[in-house]
Amino acid sequence: MACGGVILSNSLSFYQKRIVMSSRVQEKNGGASIPHVLSVAGSDSGAGAGIQADLKTCAARGVYCSTVITAVTAQNTVGVQSVHAVPEDFVAQQLKSVLSDMQVDVVKSGMLPSVGVVKVLLQSLAEFSVRALVVDPVMVSTSGDVLAGPSILSTFREELLPMADIVTPNIKEASALLGGIRLETVADMRTAAELLHALGPRNVLVKGGDLPGSLDAVDIFFNGEHFYELRSSRIKTHNTHGTGCTLASCIAAELAKGSPMLTAVRVAKRYVETALEYSKDILIGNGIQGPFDHLLRLKSGSHSFHRKDAFNPSDLFLYAVTDSGMNKKWGRSMVDAVAEAIQGGATIVQLREKDVETRDFLETAKSCLAVCRSHGVPLLINDRIDVALASDADGVHVGQSDMPATVARTLLGPEKIIGVSCKTVEQAQQAWIGGADYIGCGGVYSTNTKANNPTIGLDGLKTVCSASKLPVVAIGGINASNAGTVMGMGVPNLKGVAVVSALFDRENVLAETKKLHALLMEASSSSKMQ
Numbered sequence: 001m002a003c004g005g006v007i008l009s010n011s012l013s014f015y016q017k018r019i020v021m022s023s024r025v026q027e028k029n030g031g032a033s034i035p036h037v038l039s040v041a042g043s044d045s046g047a048g049a050g051i052q053a054d055l056k057t058c059a060a061r062g063v064y065c066s067t068v069i070t071a072v073t074a075q076n077t078v079g080v081q082s083v084h085a086v087p088e089d090f091v092a093q094q095l096k097s098v099l100s101d102m103q104v105d106v107v108k109s110g111m112l113p114s115v116g117v118v119k120v121l122l123q124s125l126a127e128f129s130v131r132a133l134v135v136d137p138v139m140v141s142t143s144g145d146v147l148a149g150p151s152i153l154s155t156f157r158e159e160l161l162p163m164a165d166i167v168t169p170n171i172k173e174a175s176a177l178l179g180g181i182r183l184e185t186v187a188d189m190r191t192a193a194e195l196l197h198a199l200g201p202r203n204v205l206v207k208g209g210d211l212p213g214s215l216d217a218v219d220i221f222f223n224g225e226h227f228y229e230l231r232s233s234r235i236k237t238h239n240t241h242g243t244g245c246t247l248a249s250c251i252a253a254e255l256a257k258g259s260p261m262l263t264a265v266r267v268a269k270r271y272v273e274t275a276l277e278y279s280k281d282i283l284i285g286n287g288i289q290g291p292f293d294h295l296l297r298l299k300s301g302s303h304s305f306h307r308k309d310a311f312n313p314s315d316l317f318l319y320a321v322t323d324s325g326m327n328k329k330w331g332r333s334m335v336d337a338v339a340e341a342i343q344g345g346a347t348i349v350q351l352r353e354k355d356v357e358t359r360d361f362l363e364t365a366k367s368c369l370a371v372c373r374s375h376g377v378p379l380l381i382n383d384r385i386d387v388a389l390a391s392d393a394d395g396v397h398v399g400q401s402d403m404p405a406t407v408a409r410t411l412l413g414p415e416k417i418i419g420v421s422c423k424t425v426e427q428a429q430q431a432w433i434g435g436a437d438y439i440g441c442g443g444v445y446s447t448n449t450k451a452n453n454p455t456i457g458l459d460g461l462k463t464v465c466s467a468s469k470l471p472v473v474a475i476g477g478i479n480a481s482n483a484g485t486v487m488g489m490g491v492p493n494l495k496g497v498a499v500v501s502a503l504f505d506r507e508n509v510l511a512e513t514k515k516l517h518a519l520l521m522e523a524s525s526s527s528k529m530q
């Protein structure tokens with residue numbers, strides 16, 4: 001592949017391409033480049049899915065989006081009434097117009113209605129290199145209408161997927177791509193992800209939104225080495241038309257901004273979940289599946305531009321609590337430690353700084369917040385409501401002798417996350433009444449990190465979890481040797497573990513976080529199978 005005098009081989013990884021391409025952009029422009037996604041997809045007249053969803057998603061994520069229209073559909077919230085495929089040579093002309101002129105970072109493909117259109121796209125990608133290709137293998141609309149027939153499957157499998165940096169099928173699409181195999185469980189989704197990966201894409205995300213009988217929406221991400229089970233709460237709403245297009249274009253947008261693949265996927269899932277939650281009651285059209293509001297602005301009575309992401313209990317899965325003493329001992333800054341923990345799989349971060357000056361605490365909070373935000377990971381502040389407010393962190397964690405949850409809620413407002421430490425069922429009940437979002441329960445085991453903290457053991461943890469109306473994270477003396485036991489118990493409401501020394505009183509935060517993440521994944525999936 002050649003473009004602008006730079007040869008970009010398909011065998012280069014996304015990261016290698018990023019380095020080569022960013023130097024090229026600087027050479028060409030001598031200035032800042034604008035993240036740019038090209039959406040190659042069908043038009044949806046109802047504007048919930050397709051090109052329209054991609055444009056709105058990229059706008060919401062601060063990324064420029066150009067468009068190549070492959071088909072024009074007449075559709076609404078009832079279904080697809082008619083499809084008019086754009087002639088292949090005209091698709092080719094659109095691709096040439098965009099790619100020969102503009103610096104596209106990532107191509108996202110959606111509806112590709114014929115083998116000819118797939119081939120035209122692949123030819124264009126051979127002529128004009130881009131950093132990444134995100135393939136949403138659209139086959140059937142959410143209303144059940146066929147958008148790409150079975151004749152295209154072998155071209156997808158043999159020619160398109162090997163070029164993809166990520167492919168994002170739902171269960172039906174994954175099954176169709178794999179010759180109709182039955183996909184009924186999360187274990188089946190893992191198998192499908194592995195089989196699809198063998199067809200050549202660098203990463204696979206099998207979306208489990210249609211999986212029956214699960215409370216959470218579970219997606220399986222596989223990068224050829226590791227599986228990640230990505231959970232988000234299932235939002236009760238009919239306004240889900242266009243979620244697949246939106247997820248894929250948000251992944252493309254985050255990649256265009258420079259995020260690593262897993263981060264892009266996590267951010268995209270959170271974005272879709274936030275938009276669905278925000279839009280769950282809006283009414284557009286008379287059909288059974290409505291569109292949602294990508295820009296979070298249309299709800300009647302709501303005129304605020306910014307709305308924080310809703311709290312997601314699955315964020316408690318691997319909860320990293322900082323300690324500047326430990327990080328100093330190992331010679332690293334707080335920001336570096338937090339960045340490594342997130343890279344290793346931490347799903348939420350709490351700054352717990354007992355002995356720092358307020359001004360330093362605030363500066364650290366702001367720097368860590370920038371890292372957390374860029375990865376879609378919430379940042380909480382321990383004890384200090386003032387620091388949380390001043391830094392605009394995502395919330396606070398308070399104990400039984402800190403600010404009561406009700407007061408914290410009044411000070412912070414409805415959108416911030418509040419966690420409360422509880423050792424007993426009564427405290428858990430109070431936390432719920434006070435408007436907390438989750439409880440931290442422990443110390444489960446003894447620890448040197450917090451002095452004079454009686455342990456409650458696994459039995460105490462089980463008792464509180466079973467009675468709690470809020471999601472729970474376990475804390476206290478948890479490390480690689482016992483995290484599996486804690487998560488493997490499979491008690492109700494227990495969503496994860498919070499750890500300090502097992503991550504930060506170690507030489508290699510990244511490796512320790514990865515190890516703990518893998519152990520938790522294994523324990524939680526085996527407890528679900530019991």
Ligand SMILES: Cc1ncc(COP(=O)(O)OP(=O)(O)O)c(N)n1
Nearest residue numbers: 382397398399400421440441475498
């Ligand atoms: C997730 C989580 N759970 C419990 C605690 C302990 O909070 P607290 O009881 O207020 O004790 P300190 O951490 O402030 O010493 C926590 N920090 N995080």
Ligand SMILES: Cc1ncsc1CCOP(=O)(O)O
Nearest residue numbers: 443447449476477499500501
């Ligand atoms: C803050 C806190 N609250 C209860 S135990 C504890 C300390 C947990 O630290 P570690 O994970 O190092 O045992």
Ligand SMILES: [Mg+2]
Nearest residue numbers: 383398399402
């Ligand atoms: Mg406290």
